[in-house]
Amino acid sequence: MVGYAQRVPLFVTPSPGAPDSPRGGGVSVSAAWSDAPYPVLVVDGDGDVVDANEAARPLFPLAADAGGLPAEDLPLWLADAHRRLRTSGTPEPGAVSGTVAGRTFEAHPSPGEDGDVVWWLVENTDLRLAEDALRTERERTELLARVSGVLLSSLNVDRCTEVTARMAADHLADAAVIVAPAQGRRHPLTYAQVGGTVTQELTQIDPSSVPGLAEALQGFPPVPTRWIDPECLPGWVIPPGFRGPIGSVIVTPLPGHGAPAGVLILLRSSTHRAFTDGEEVFARLFAARAGAALSAAHLYAEQVSITATLLQELLPPRLERVHGVEYAGAYRASQDHERVGGDFYDVHPGTDPSKETFAVLGDVAGKGLEAAVLTGKIRSVLHALLPLSGDHQQVLTLLNEALLTSHHTRYASLVMASVRRRSGLVRLRLTSAGHLPPLIVRGDGRVEAAGTTGQIVGALPRVAARSAEVVLAPGETCLLYTDGITDARGGPLGDQLYGEDRLRRVLGECARMPAEAVVERVQMLAAQWLGGGRHDDMATLAITNPAGGRGALHIVSGPDDATGTGRGRRPGGGGR
Structure with a gap:
């Protein structure tokens, strides 16, 4: 705020009785302010306007017409400021401001003789x-x-x-x-x-x-x-x-x-x-x-x-007993916040109990969404090749050609199983394409590796594989799994692999268990071995000949909890 001495021109009081004095001994409208560009009002001790210069008269026409303005017609904000000045005897710090005729003014007082006060009104409408x-x-x-x-x-x-x-x-x-x-x-x-x-x-x-x-x-x-x-x-x-x-x-x-x-x-x-x-x-x-x-x-x-919508096609399917054979699967992605990855499994039952059920478990190179996309493509191709599933070599050849002509540069390993139950025994034809051989859990706790070998798909012009025939007696299980289980790194020191030997010992304790219990135990112990460490995708698929004949239905849903396992019960059933 500009200082009072800088903003207000010098007020001049002529001697009493001077010719230009309207009130003897009082304030006169002298040449010092009568022609000032600011509106100026002279207010007496009673608050009445007794004089105004030319710049003020357009704002106060009554003062110009009547030669004065009574206190009640003075703007309220200015009347209050004048009354406080008369009471205290000293100007308030800073200028008071208010509106007159829709315009904004700052009012600066100059006390004069006989209690009169000259109020200088400096317009600041534009500033406001x-x-x-x-x-x-x-x-x-x-x-x-x-x-x-x-x-x-x-x-x-x-x-x-x-x-x-x-x-x-x-x-x-x-x-x-x-x-x-x-x-x-x-x-x-x-x-x-x-x-x-x-x-x-x-x-x-x-x-x-x-x-x-x-x-x-x-x-x-x-x-x-x-x-x-x-x-x-x-x-x-x-x-x-x-x-x-x-x-x-x-x-x-x-x-x-x-x-x-x-x-x-x-x-x-x-x-x-x-x-x-x-x-x-x-x-x-x-x-x-x-x-x-x-x-x-x-x-x-x-x-x-x-x-x-896409996840519905990428997530592992719900598994259940089909034609007297138990199927259970579990999946855990490499990142706990993800639901899909590069591991997968599927079970495709035939409508005729006398026909074989086709099961597959695989592992696409890499992890995350890109691997999951290729996983979805492989599953779709295998589904289209179901009419040929009786010939594993032909299925692998056609799948390999489909991957080689794809824009994807990844390859995959997998293991296929054709399953049929007859006369209380479950007969499996297993074919590995560059994948870990399935493990067979016998009723007495012995664990055997299926004798199947082969080449990965999507990498070479031709793929060759050797199949193995396996028979499961009641209470025996065939476990298909990915290397995310055996390569899980953890343990007491945090840098040991879970390994096939440790997996075999665990499976030996699972003899005569339902398929659902086998996959849950394997996944649980592998997760405990990992602790909070990083890991690859982990998938398991158990094929079990029930120990108690037909028994109850054991159903395992898709991954709907933190470990990728789930459970549910529903009667009868097809595949996915």
Whole structure:
């Protein structure tokens, strides 16, 4: 603030009785201030204006016409300042300010003789308007930052829509309506009022009934507010319980990524002032931030839906007893936050109990989503080759050709099993393609490796393999597993491999156990060996000839818990 001595010209008091003195012995309108560019008022001890210069008379026409202005007609803020000055005898620190005729002034006092005070009115209207504009822009910038932070903190479409409507009603208007893109013939509508609850509904509307709405839903620029007649709005635009007629309306699109995220309609009651041009521009800025957040939420929801659909094809299948043979599987991805990877297993039962059931377990080179994609392709090819599953060599040859002509550069190892139960015995034909040989758990606890060998698929022009025939008596199990089990590194020192020998000892303790119990025990002990260490994908598939005849059904679902194992029960069944 400029000092008093710098802002106020020197006040000159002529001698009593001077010709230009209107009141003997009092303050006179001398040449020192009568022609000053500032409005000047001379106020006596009673608060009455006794004189004013030319610059002040347009502001106080009564003072000019009547030769004075009574105290009750003096602006209240100036009358209060004059009264406090008379009471204290010293000017208040800093200038007092107020409005006169819609303009803003700072008032500086100069005490004179006989209790009169000369008040210099320095206009600062432009400064006040600039400060108000700056404060408004700061508030709007803070609001936009808060809007972005709140909206982007959630990628839920309904939550983003609700927050957008609520913030728009609380900060921009008396009520807000969000019109989302049509779902079939109906549009989702979200209503919000100041201090009220947010409501949502799905209804059929006519966008052409609101000027600019149909265009905004297509992403075109908004129409000016002055083009919209509030009295012609259809009933569905008015939020339930809204009080008072609509006085002003803004319709602005919610821009999205490539497609509009919807339209924001702002409503202001006729009891309040209409939207200004500045408010209309700010509403568009708000809508741009909200539209970006809503569009991001829609994209995220779409990606989640796509991912869920793809996962249904990539996740291991549900396994159960088929034609008197128990099947159980368990899977654990290399990253605990992932659900799919490069290991897989499948069981494809034939519709005829006299036919063989085709089972396969494999391991794609690598891990993560890229390996899972190739896993899905291998599973699809094997499913298409089911009519040829009786000839393992032909299946491997065709699968190898499919992988060699693929854009994938990864290879895979796998082991196939053709299973048939007859006369209480389960006969398996096992073929390994570069995979670890299956382990056979006999009823007396002995563990044997199946004598099958072969080459990996997807790496060489030709693949050769040697099959092995295995017979399981009641209570015996054939375990197919990936190297994620035997290569699990952990133990007391944290750097020892779990190894095949340790796996064999564990399996020896699982003699005559159900298939489900075998895979759960193997996975549990391997996880305990790992501790919190890193590991590869781990998959196990147990094929068991039940010890108690037909017995109860043992069903193992896909990986629906932290270890990739699950359990459930349902009668009868096919394969996947």
